[in-house]
Amino acid sequence: MMILSFxxxxxxxxxxFFRYVGDLSLFTFRSVSCCFRPPFYLRQLFVQMYRIGxxxxxxxxxxxxxxxxxxxxxxxxxxxRFSAESAIATVVVLSITRELGPVLAGLMVAGxxxxxxxxxxxTMRVTEQIDALSTLATDPYKYLVAPRIVAAVxxxxxxxxxxxxxxxLGGYIVSIHKLGFNSAIYIEQTxxxxxxxxxxxxxxxxxxxxxxxxxxxxxQGYRSRGGAQxxxxxxxxxxxxxxxxxxxxxxxxxxxxxxx
Amino acid sequence: xxKNKKDTSTKKSKIQVIDLHKSFGKNHVxxxxxxxxxEGESLVVLGGSGSGKSVLLKCVIGLLTPDKGQxxxxxxxxxxxxxxxxxxxxxxxGMLFQGAALFDSLTVWRNxxxxxxYNQKLPAEKVQRIVRQKLKAVGxxxxxxxxxxxxxxxGMQKRVGLARAIAxxxxxxxxxxxxxxxxxxxxxxxxxxxxxxxxxxxxCGITITHDIATARFVADKIAMLKEGKLVWTGKSSDLKxxxxxxxxxxxxxxxxxxxxxxxxxxxxxxxxLEVATKRREQTK
Ligand SMILES: Nc1ncnc2c1ncn2[C@@H]1O[C@H](COP(=O)(O)OP(=O)(O)OP(=O)(O)O)[C@@H](O)[C@H]1O
Ligand SMILES: [Mg+2]
Numbered sequence: 001m002m003i004l005s006f007x008x009x010x011x012x013x014x015x016x017f018f019r020y021v022g023d024l025s026l027f028t029f030r031s032v033s034c035c036f037r038p039p040f041y042l043r044q045l046f047v048q049m050y051r052i053g054x055x056x057x058x059x060x061x062x063x064x065x066x067x068x069x070x071x072x073x074x075x076x077x078x079x080x081r082f083s084a085e086s087a088i089a090t091v092v093v094l095s096i097t098r099e100l101g102p103v104l105a106g107l108m109v110a111g112x113x114x115x116x117x118x119x120x121x122x123t124m125r126v127t128e129q130i131d132a133l134s135t136l137a138t139d140p141y142k143y144l145v146a147p148r149i150v151a152a153v154x155x156x157x158x159x160x161x162x163x164x165x166x167x168x169l170g171g172y173i174v175s176i177h178k179l180g181f182n183s184a185i186y187i188e189q190t191x192x193x194x195x196x197x198x199x200x201x202x203x204x205x206x207x208x209x210x211x212x213x214x215x216x217x218x219x220q221g222y223r224s225r226g227g228a229q230x231x232x233x234x235x236x237x238x239x240x241x242x243x244x245x246x247x248x249x250x251x252x253x254x255x256x257x258x259x260x
Numbered sequence: 261x262x263k264n265k266k267d268t269s270t271k272k273s274k275i276q277v278i279d280l281h282k283s284f285g286k287n288h289v290x291x292x293x294x295x296x297x298x299e300g301e302s303l304v305v306l307g308g309s310g311s312g313k314s315v316l317l318k319c320v321i322g323l324l325t326p327d328k329g330q331x332x333x334x335x336x337x338x339x340x341x342x343x344x345x346x347x348x349x350x351x352x353x354g355m356l357f358q359g360a361a362l363f364d365s366l367t368v369w370r371n372x373x374x375x376x377x378y379n380q381k382l383p384a385e386k387v388q389r390i391v392r393q394k395l396k397a398v399g400x401x402x403x404x405x406x407x408x409x410x411x412x413x414x415g416m417q418k419r420v421g422l423a424r425a426i427a428x429x430x431x432x433x434x435x436x437x438x439x440x441x442x443x444x445x446x447x448x449x450x451x452x453x454x455x456x457x458x459x460x461x462x463x464c465g466i467t468i469t470h471d472i473a474t475a476r477f478v479a480d481k482i483a484m485l486k487e488g489k490l491v492w493t494g495k496s497s498d499l500k501x502x503x504x505x506x507x508x509x510x511x512x513x514x515x516x517x518x519x520x521x522x523x524x525x526x527x528x529x530x531x532x533l534e535v536a537t538k539r540r541e542q543t544k
Contacts, residue, residue: 041378120365128361131323135355136375136424137347145377 023260027219034141035150044147051247052113052148052210053155056161059112064163067110068092068101068170076179086088087191088181092171094185094198100200101163110242114217117148118238121221130222145222149214156210157203164199203254209246216242261378268516271298273335275320280329282312282319289315290326297464299482302455304467304475304496306510307485312470314358316485317434320466321353324348333432346450354430354463357435360421362409368420369405375428394423397460398453415446422450433458435467439474449478461487474510475499484510 075091121144124130133140168190175181217238224234280293287418289312297303307313318324318333322338331338333349362371370377372394373387382390399417409417411412418438422505425433435454439447451474458465469477475482475496482499484492484507492504500506 039379059499128357128359129363131318132355132357132363133359134323135350135353136428137350137379138375139347214368 002176010064022084023223024219027029028215029139031145031149031215031218032144033223034139037142039142040220041143041147044143045151048147048151049155051116052109052143052151052214053158055259056112060159060163063104063108064096064101064167065170067104068096068172069174071095071100071167072174074127076175082250085179085181085258086189088175088179089171089186090177090193092175093168093194096167096171097164097194097198097202098239099202099250099254100224101167102205102209103246105156105160105163105206106213107153107243109159110211110213111217111239113152114213114238114242115235117214118224118235119219119231122224122234125184125222125224126227126231140222145218148218149211152210152214153207154210155165156206156213160203160206161199164202201257204257205250208249208253211247212245213242216245271300271520273297274299274301274333275466276330276332277320277334278330278332278388280316280319280331281327282315282324283327289488290319293329293485293488293490295483295490295493297466300458300462300464302465302478302480304469304479304482305485305490306472306475306482306507308510309470311485312488313485316437317355317466317468319337321352321355330361340486350401351428352431353434354425354428354432355426355434356418356421356436356438358440360409360414360417360419362420364409366410368407368409371409371420372424372427374424380428390427390516391423396529397457398423399424399449414528415442418442418450419453422453422457426461429461431461431463433461433463433465435465437468437470439469439471447471447474449475454478472499514516 036105071092072088075088076085079085079087079091121130124144130140130144172183172186172190174184176183219233220234220238220241224230226233275295277293277295277296280290281288282290282517293316295303305313305316312329315324319326326339331354333352336345336349338346338349362368366374369388369391371392373382376382376387388405391405395402395404400416400423402420404412404416404420409420412420413431422435422438424434424488438450438454442450454465454467457463465478467474469475476499479496482494482496483490484504486506491508492502494502499507499511
């Protein structure tokens with residue numbers, strides 16, 4: 001009996017998993033194709049860019065500056081043991097542009113924006129507003145989903161660019177005022193080994209993370225059902241699944257694409 | 261088709277539904293629905309709560325895909341159309357949702373003018389002018405234009421929903437329980453609005469309701485939905501005379517509880533009032 005019920009559970013969750021994957025693929029395909037086919041709702045796009053890009057700036061900036069600061073402190077602790085203090089500037093700038101900028105900004109935006117997308121679309125679903133859109137001869141994918149995805153793909157790299165600058169600034173502040181570095185030398189060391197590719201690879205990652213955040217948020221919201229409880233569940237799922245997607249994709253992208 | 265040849269008196273079939281089936285998992289909601297609506301005709305669908313009335317409307321308008329059956333709009337099967345043709349058909353519809361379903365991120369006037377503003381790309385001033393007209397038609401003033409839907413009462417939301425449904429001059433309008441949860445006076449107002457907007461636009465309509473009074477007022481034709489089938493269809497005037505037990509039960513359930521008793525009650529209260537006023541006069 002126990003084995004049977006065990007198999008039952010495993011089978012059911014496997015089916016559930018494949019249904020989810022299939023549904024997500026369909027949703028992705030339809031959303032992406034709607035990003036390229038008119039009509040385009042520019043007003044919606046600008047609203048979303050404002051919300052995702054501009055309003056996320058404080059959170060992302062705060063994360064970046066403290067990360068840069070702590071990074072300088074920690075690497076000083078390590079590197080001073082074998083008198084390699086001159087490498088600190090390089091370590092800070094490379095870690096931030098290649099890794100921490102995109103990942104931390106991605107996770108912060110996933111919490112902030114992914115959740116609100118899921119909640120908003122979820123509420124629109126359960127109050128039949130999405131159905132109402134269709135009856136007004138408007139494709140909800142084009143009006144709701146496409147602007148969010150495009151806005152996230154555009155805004156996340158911009159946010160990460162800001163995060164890079166602010167993070168490096170954080171490292172600079174700590175190094176100069178706390179660790180007693182010379183300002184001119186620190187700046188020179190920062191740019192000495194930095195290549196355009198380091199920044200660009202980070203921005204590419206950011207665009208992909210932005211896509212995942214908007215996709216997961218919209219998908220969970222769009223498919224939510226069952227009233228307020230369903231919307232709550234959709235919100236949680238959106239944040240969890242996009243955070244996991246960011247972490248996994250970050251590894252895959254780094255190991256496959258950018259490991260030069 | 262044969263019918264059309266017989267009476268060529270301009271009436272054409274607008275919506276035709278043939279053997280429509282829809283189920284959710286094991287819940288077999290619609291089990292073979294058949295009906296036909298001609299141009300300018302108003303159909304009312306009666307039925308108990310959970311009998312599948314909203315599902316029926318959503319199938320016809322294309323929000324749900326039926327498992328089996330045909331839906332002909334102007335003689336063409338919607339289910340066999342490609343996306344572009346279906347979009348064209350969508351332009352013919354307007355719908356008032358059971359919960360109004362106003363977009364709460366937009367102001368009232370953008371809600372009402374949504375299709376004109378975002379699809380037909382009319383300039384904002386022109387849309388506002390049309391919106392004012394439609395607001396007037398549903399008995400609301402310009403005052404509400406800039407409000408957000410959350411600031412309106414339930415009845416006002418229903419009326420804004422109605423204005424949105426008729427704003428782009430649709431040929432077919434669906435009303436899902438337009439009067440549920442409103443006070444009796446507002447019910448009367450909404451009933452009149454429905455009849456008026458159907459007449460003004462020369463549109464055909466399907467109205468869903470539990471309310472017999474609304475049904476009598478709005479309908480040319482009435483259908484009764486029970487257990488996934490239309491168990492009775494007839495003219496509005498046939499409703500009283502019918503011998504169909506299910507319909508009788510539905511009507512009488514209502515008539516005894518509301519109409520008759522309220523008439524009796526009002527007669528009784530009138531008498532009581534008369535007695536009371538007489539007494540008061542005597543005591544003076
Ligand atoms: N999206 C859905 N998924 C699963 N089941 C559904 C869905 N929509 C409706 N149902 C089921 O279909 C049945 C009919 O629902 P429907 O909303 O059409 O009822 P109704 O006749 O409109 O009732 P009411 O008068 O209360 O609005 C119900 O049993 C409901 O559980
Ligand atoms: Mg209903």
